[in-house]
Amino acid sequence: MKTAKQLLLSAAIAAGVANFTTPALSDADQVARGKYLVTTSGCHDCHTPFKPGLNGAEPDMSRMLSGHPQDLVMPPAPVLPDGPWLVTSSATNTAWSGPWGVSFTANLTPDPETGLGRWTVRNFKDTIRSGRHLGRGRPILPPMPIPVYSNFIDADLEAIFSYLQTIPPISNRVPEPLPPPVQAVSVTP
Amino acid sequence: MTRFTHLIAPPFRPDQPGRARLTGRQATGQVDTWIRSQTHRVKRLLTWLAGPASALAIFLAPVSILWVALPANGETLPLLLSETGLFRPGEAGITAPGVLTFSPQYPLWSDGATKRRWIYLPPGSSIDASRPDAWEFPPGTKLWKEFSVGRAVETRVVERLEDGTWRFAAYVWRQDGSDAELAPSGGIAALPVPGAPDSIYGVPSEPDCRACHEGGPVPVLGFSALQLSPDRDPGALHAQPPGTTDVDLRTLADRGLLRNLPAGLLNSPPRIDAPSADGRAALGYLHANCGHCHNDPRESGAGVPVDLLLAQYAGRPDSAGAVIDSLLGTTSRFRMTGQPTRNRAELVTLRMHSRNPNTQMPPLGTRIADAQALSLMERWLASELQSQNSSNKINSPAKEILP
Numbered sequence: 001m002k003t004a005k006q007l008l009l010s011a012a013i014a015a016g017v018a019n020f021t022t023p024a025l026s027d028a029d030q031v032a033r034g035k036y037l038v039t040t041s042g043c044h045d046c047h048t049p050f051k052p053g054l055n056g057a058e059p060d061m062s063r064m065l066s067g068h069p070q071d072l073v074m075p076p077a078p079v080l081p082d083g084p085w086l087v088t089s090s091a092t093n094t095a096w097s098g099p100w101g102v103s104f105t106a107n108l109t110p111d112p113e114t115g116l117g118r119w120t121v122r123n124f125k126d127t128i129r130s131g132r133h134l135g136r137g138r139p140i141l142p143p144m145p146i147p148v149y150s151n152f153i154d155a156d157l158e159a160i161f162s163y164l165q166t167i168p169p170i171s172n173r174v175p176e177p178l179p180p181p182v183q184a185v186s187v188t189p
Numbered sequence: 190m191t192r193f194t195h196l197i198a199p200p201f202r203p204d205q206p207g208r209a210r211l212t213g214r215q216a217t218g219q220v221d222t223w224i225r226s227q228t229h230r231v232k233r234l235l236t237w238l239a240g241p242a243s244a245l246a247i248f249l250a251p252v253s254i255l256w257v258a259l260p261a262n263g264e265t266l267p268l269l270l271s272e273t274g275l276f277r278p279g280e281a282g283i284t285a286p287g288v289l290t291f292s293p294q295y296p297l298w299s300d301g302a303t304k305r306r307w308i309y310l311p312p313g314s315s316i317d318a319s320r321p322d323a324w325e326f327p328p329g330t331k332l333w334k335e336f337s338v339g340r341a342v343e344t345r346v347v348e349r350l351e352d353g354t355w356r357f358a359a360y361v362w363r364q365d366g367s368d369a370e371l372a373p374s375g376g377i378a379a380l381p382v383p384g385a386p387d388s389i390y391g392v393p394s395e396p397d398c399r400a401c402h403e404g405g406p407v408p409v410l411g412f413s414a415l416q417l418s419p420d421r422d423p424g425a426l427h428a429q430p431p432g433t434t435d436v437d438l439r440t441l442a443d444r445g446l447l448r449n450l451p452a453g454l455l456n457s458p459p460r461i462d463a464p465s466a467d468g469r470a471a472l473g474y475l476h477a478n479c480g481h482c483h484n485d486p487r488e489s490g491a492g493v494p495v496d497l498l499l500a501q502y503a504g505r506p507d508s509a510g511a512v513i514d515s516l517l518g519t520t521s522r523f524r525m526t527g528q529p530t531r532n533r534a535e536l537v538t539l540r541m542h543s544r545n546p547n548t549q550m551p552p553l554g555t556r557i558a559d560a561q562a563l564s565l566m567e568r569w570l571a572s573e574l575q576s577q578n579s580s581n582k583i584n585s586p587a588k589e590i591l592p
Contacts, residue, residue, distance in 0.1 A: 101547070113522065118494040126403075126491065129396070134493045136400045136482045137552045176524060177547045 034163025
C-alpha cells in the first residue's frame with residue numbers, strides 16, 4: 001500500500017508531466033451520445049405516445065418525446081380493489097394512475113411554450129438530480145425513474161439535454177398531475 | 190490531513206456527488222465532490238494534500254486527468270450542533286465570540302415557527318458587496334437558523350467551504366434542549382412535534398435545502414442588502430423586531446464586514462419602491478418566499494424559466510415595477526385545473542392557498558397556507574393591482590418581464 005508520501009510524489013509527478021486537459025466531445029458527438037442514451041434508457045417508453053401498430057403497440061414517432069397528448073383527455077382513473085394491483089396506465093403509456101394520483105409524461109421537445117425550449121442545461125440537471133420540477137418545484141412523480149437517472153454523471157445529462165434540444169419541437173401542453181382522490185377532496189383549492 | 194486511500198488503478202469513472210463509493214484499505218465512504226484538476230488547480234490540490242485537507246483519495250488517470258474525491262458531508266459534518274461553532278465550547282445555548290445575530294425584514298413563512306439567526310465570518314474576512322444582490326461570502330462563512338415550535342426543534346446550518354462550495358445540514362434538538370443532533374441527509378419527513386401543523390414537523394433533506402438555496406445567484410437568502418436594510422418595512426409579515434445586537438447593513442459596513450458596498454445603498458438604504466404600504470409588504474413577502482426561484486435567470490443561471498419574476502433587486506430601482514408587470518401578465522405555462530385566472534397574480538394567490546403537493550407554492554418547507562399573506566395578497570389584488578390591471582393592462586399581451 002502506498003504511503004501518503006508516495007501519493008504526494010505521484011500527484012506531483014502527474015502535475016508536472018501531464019497537460020491535464022480532457023478532449024471535449026464535439027457538439028455532434030455530444031448530440032450523438034445524447035441520442036444513444038435517450039434511446040437506450042427507455043425515454044421513449046413513456047415520453048413518446050404509443051399507438052396501435054401492425055405488431056402491437058409501438059411508439060408514434062410523429063409525436064416523438066412530446067409527452068402525454070394534450071387532446072387525450074383522460075377519464076377518471078379506475079379505482080382498483082384492495083389487493084396486489086397498484087398502478088394503471090393509458091394505452092399511450094403517457095398517463096399513469098397510482099397511489100400518488102395521476103401523472104402525465106412531460107413534453108421533452110424544445111418547444112418553448114410547452115416543452116424544454118426555455119430550459120437551461122442547469123434546469124435539466126437540477127431536475128434529474130433533485131427529483132423536483134425544474135430542480136425546485138413540485139416532486140417528479142412515478143413512473144419517472146429518478147432514483148435511477150439521478151445516477152447519470154454530468155456529462156451524460158449534458159449530452160441528453162443537448163440531444164433533446166435538437167429534436168423537432170412539438171407544441172403539446174401536457175396536463176398538470178392530479179392528486180390522489182383523498183387529497184383532491186381535502187386540499188385542492 | 191484527514192486521510193486518503195491508495196491509488197485505484199484505471200480505468201475508473203468518477204460518479205456524482207454522494208453516489209460514488211470508494212473502497213480502499215483504509216477507508217470506505219460516500220464521495221461528496223469530484224474535482225477534475227486542470228493545470229491551474231494543481232497547486233490547490235497539493236495544498237489540500239499538505240494542509241488541513243479533506244481529501245480522501247487521489248485517482249490518477251493514465252493520461253492527463255487527475256481526480257480528487259472529497260468525503261461526503263456525512264463524514265465530515267459535526268454530529269452535534271454544539272460542534273459547529275455556534276456555541277461556546279461546553280455551553281450549548283451561549284453563542285460563541287464572533288457569532289453575530291441578524292433578523293431579515295422579510296422572513297420566510299415556516300408554518301408559524303419562530304426563528305433565530307446567526308452568522309459567523311472568519312476573523313479578518315469580509316463580504317464582497319460589490320454586486321448588491323449577490324454578495325460574495327468568504328470561505329469559512331457559517332449561518333445558522335433555529336426553528337422553534339413551543340421549543341427549539343431544529344437548527345439549520347449553511348457553510349461555505351474552503352474550496353468555495355456550500356454545504357447544508359440540519360440538526361434536531363433533543364427534548365431536553367441540551368444539544369441538537371445531525372439529521373439524516375435525507376431529512377425527516379414527519380418528526381412528531383406537538384404544536385406543529387398536524388403535530389408533524391418536516392426536517393428538510395439536503396437536496397431540498399439546495400432546491401431553494403441554489404436557485405439564486407448566492408445560496409445565502411436572508412442576509413442581503415434588502416433584507417438587512419435599516420429602512421425596515423413596518424408592514425412586513427411575520428417580521429420579528431430586530432434585537433439590540435442584530436447587525437444590519439449599516440453596522441456591517443461600520444464594522445468593516447462589508448467591502449465594496451455601493452455608497453448609495455448606505456446613503457439611501459434599499460427599500461421596495463411600491464406605491465402603497467400593502468404593495469410594499471406584498472412585494473417583500475413575494476421576494477422572501479418566492480424570489481429565490483422566481484428570479485432573473487441571468488443573475489443565477491438556475492432560476493426557473495417561467496414568466497414570473499418575484500425577486501427584488503437592491504441594485505435595480507425598477508424592481509417593484511418589473512414584478513408588478515410580471516404579476517399582471519396573462520400567460521402562464523401552469524394551468525390550475527378548473528380555476529380560470531385573469532392574470533398571474535391570481536394564479537400566484539391560488540397556489541399560495543393550495544397545499545396539494547403538486548400545486549402548492551412554495552413547493553416545500555410548508556404544510557399550511559399563510560392566512561395573513563393570503564389576506565394581504567387578496568387585499569392588494571382587489572385594490573391597487575387590479576385597478577392597474579383593468580385600467581390599462583388586462584387585455585394587453587404579457588409584457589416582457591425581464592429588462
